Amino acid sequence: GNSVTQMEGPVTLSEEAFLTINCTYTATGYPSLFWYVQYPGEGLQLLLKATKADDKGSNKGFEATYRKETTSFHLEKGSVQVSDSAVYFCACGGSQGNLIFGKGTKLSVKP
Amino acid sequence: DAMVIQNPRYQVTQFGKPVTLSCSQTLNHNVMYWYQQKSSQAPKLLFHYYDKDFNNEADTPDNFQSRRPNTSFCFLDIRSPGLGDAAMYLCATSRAQGIREKLFFGSGTQLSVL
Numbered sequence: 001g002n003s004v005t006q007m008e009g010p011v012t013l014s015e016e017a018f019l020t021i022n023c024t025y026t027a028t029g030y031p032s033l034f035w036y037v038q039y040p041g042e043g044l045q046l047l048l049k050a051t052k053a054d055d056k057g058s059n060k061g062f063e064a065t066y067r068k069e070t071t072s073f074h075l076e077k078g079s080v081q082v083s084d085s086a087v088y089f090c091a092c093g094g095s096q097g098n099l100i101f102g103k104g105t106k107l108s109v110k111p
Numbered sequence: 112d113a114m115v116i117q118n119p120r121y122q123v124t125q126f127g128k129p130v131t132l133s134c135s136q137t138l139n140h141n142v143m144y145w146y147q148q149k150s151s152q153a154p155k156l157l158f159h160y161y162d163k164d165f166n167n168e169a170d171t172p173d174n175f176q177s178r179r180p181n182t183s184f185c186f187l188d189i190r191s192p193g194l195g196d197a198a199m200y201l202c203a204t205s206r207a208q209g210i211r212e213k214l215f216f217g218s219g220t221q222l223s224v225l
Contacts, residue, residue, distance in 0.1 A: 032213070043117075043201055043219035044154070089153060098144055099203075099214055101153040 002027040006090045006102035013080055013109050021075040021105045023064075023090035031093035033057075033066055033073040038087045038104070047075075047088070080109045114138070117202050117217035124192050125225050132187040132220045134202030140215070142208055143185040145177060146201040148219075154201055160185060161208055189222075197224045 007022040025033065035047040035057070048057030053068035062077045073090060090102040115136045124130040134143065142161050146154035158167045160179045174196070176188040189196055199219045205212040 034213075036216075041221070043199075044203075044216040046213065046215075049213060093209065093212060098156050098159060099154075103153045104151070106151075 002031060002092050002094055002100045004090050004092055004100050004102040006088075006105055008103065008105065009087075010106040010108060013107070015082055015109055015111050016079045017109075019075070019077040019080045019084075019107070021088055021090075021107070023073045023075065023102060024071050025073065025090075025092045026071065027092055030068070033064070034091045034093075034099065035062070035064055035073070035075050036089045036091060036101075038089065040086070044089065080107070082109045082111055085109045115202055115204055115215050115217040117200075117220050119220060120218065121221050121223070123223045123225060124189075126194065127191045130189050130192055130222070132189075132200050132202075132222070134185045134187070134217055135183050136185075136202075136204045136215075137183070138204055138206075138215060139182060140204035140206050141182075142205045142212075143179060144203040144205075144214065145175075145185070145187050146203065148199040148201055150198075157187070192222070192224045194224050197222055 003026045005024050032051045034049045036044040037047045048059040050057040050066035056065045064073050064075045087104045087106045089104045091099040094100050117134050144159040145157045148154040157171045178186045201219045202217045203214040205214050
């Protein structure tokens with residue numbers, strides 16, 4: 001079945017630093033790829049998505065590009081803020097419409 | 112606004128005492144999912160409904176059951192909660208099944224077992 005591997009955290013950055021969280025996937029077919037964000041004590045919110053190869057998802061300064069050749073969907077942001085502190089989950093679509101999640105990467109941004 | 116609503120936000124139960132978590136949606140989506148998320152772990156799919164068809168994951172314990180009386184509501188029943196069942200329970204919906212579908216999540220119910 002499909003699976004997702006993302007870099008383990010925690011990741012601690014200073015405000016305005018550049019962020020990269022690596023994510024690779026193994027899948028049958030061409031699933032959609034997603035990044036979800038979870039703030040402390042809350043549920044998951046969709047951050048961005050890409051539905052086919054070379055698509056770039058973007059939202060709130062975050063970007064990720066669907067790379068079929070490297071089976072990757074790395075999350076990037078040029079300048080992080082304290083308010084970006086959260087857990088980030090990479091996910092790919094499963095055959096039954098569910099999501100296959102990575103283990104999550106906790107990001108802490110210090111002022 | 113159309114959304115996925117989970118109640119209650121926090122639920123405390125006693126060891127072995129049955130508990131029900133609820134989820135409702137105004138999106139008129141066909142598919143509803145229940146995920147379990149333990150601390151610092153990825154959400155794990157327990158089961159899902161496609162319309163009235165129930166689909167259980169192979170490793171979901173028998174202690175967990177679900178009901179979907181209509182399109183809008185879905186319930187998670189834990190018959191005899193153990194300490195290991197303390198977790199965040201996330202409900203999600205999607206319009207249809209498939210690898211390209213976007214899921215809409217509720218805010219979750221944090222379950223504590225005393």
